[in-house]
Amino acid sequence: MELDLDESSLAIGRIERALSRIEKALASRANRPAPVGTAPAADQSALKAEVAAVIGELDRLIAEADRG
Amino acid sequence: MADVKLTIGGRPYDVHCADGEEAQLIQLASVVDEKVRTMPGVTEVRQLLFAALMLADETQEARGKVEKAAPQSDSLRAAVALAESREAAARDELKATVEREKAALAELEAARQKAATAAPSANPSNNRALLQIADRIEALAGRVEQLP
Structure with a gap:
C-alpha cells in the first residue's frame, strides 16, 4: 500500500x-556523574556509524525534495 | 405647386412654391417684412432693395463666422480623432492584458494540476524513505536511552 x-x-x-x-x-x-563501567568501544562505534548513516539518508532525502 | 399669399411692408404678393414648403416661405417672408418695416416712407423698390442689402450683409457676416470657426472645428475634429484612437489603443491594451491574465491563469491551473498529479508519484518513495528513517531514529533513540 x-x-x-x-x-x-x-x-x-x-x-x-x-x-x-x-x-x-x-x-x-x-x-x-560518569558511570564506573562504560559502553564497549565497538558498541559506541556502531552507534556513531548508525547516526552518520541516518544523517546521510536524511541529507539525500532533503536534496531529492529540493530537486522536486 | 401651392399658392401662397405673402404680405411684406403692408403690400400683398401672390407667389408659388412646392407643396409642403408653404410654412417655410411664410417664415422667410416674415424676415423680409421685418427688415422692410424698419424703413418707412421710402418707395417699395427701395424698401425691398435695402432689405435685400441688409440680408446680404447678414449672410456675409454669418459666412465669415463659419469660415472663422472652421479651423476650430478642424481642431475639434482632430481632437476627437485623437481621443478615439487613444480609446481604441487603450481598449486593445486592456484586451491584451485580459488575454495575458487568462493565459497566466491557465498556466497556473495547468501547473497546479501537474503538481497534483505529480505529487502522488513522487511522494511514495520519499514517504517510504521517511518511514525507514523514522524507524532507524527511533531505534537510535532506544539505544541512546539505554547507554550506561
Whole structure:
C-alpha cells in the first residue's frame, strides 16, 4: 500500500519525537556523574556509524525534495 | 405647386412654391417684412432693395463666422480623432492584458494540476524513505536511552 501525505506527516512526527528523546537522553547523561563501567568501544562505534548513516539518508532525502 | 399669399411692408404678393414648403416661405417672408418695416416712407423698390442689402450683409457676416470657426472645428475634429484612437489603443491594451491574465491563469491551473498529479508519484518513495528513517531514529533513540 502506498503512503499518502498524512502518513508522511506521521513519519516526520515520529522522527521529531525520536530526536527529542535522543536530545533528552543525551542531556540527562551529561548531567549524570560518569558511570564506573562504560559502553564497549565497538558498541559506541556502531552507534556513531548508525547516526552518520541516518544523517546521510536524511541529507539525500532533503536534496531529492529540493530537486522536486 | 401651392399658392401662397405673402404680405411684406403692408403690400400683398401672390407667389408659388412646392407643396409642403408653404410654412417655410411664410417664415422667410416674415424676415423680409421685418427688415422692410424698419424703413418707412421710402418707395417699395427701395424698401425691398435695402432689405435685400441688409440680408446680404447678414449672410456675409454669418459666412465669415463659419469660415472663422472652421479651423476650430478642424481642431475639434482632430481632437476627437485623437481621443478615439487613444480609446481604441487603450481598449486593445486592456484586451491584451485580459488575454495575458487568462493565459497566466491557465498556466497556473495547468501547473497546479501537474503538481497534483505529480505529487502522488513522487511522494511514495520519499514517504517510504521517511518511514525507514523514522524507524532507524527511533531505534537510535532506544539505544541512546539505554547507554550506561
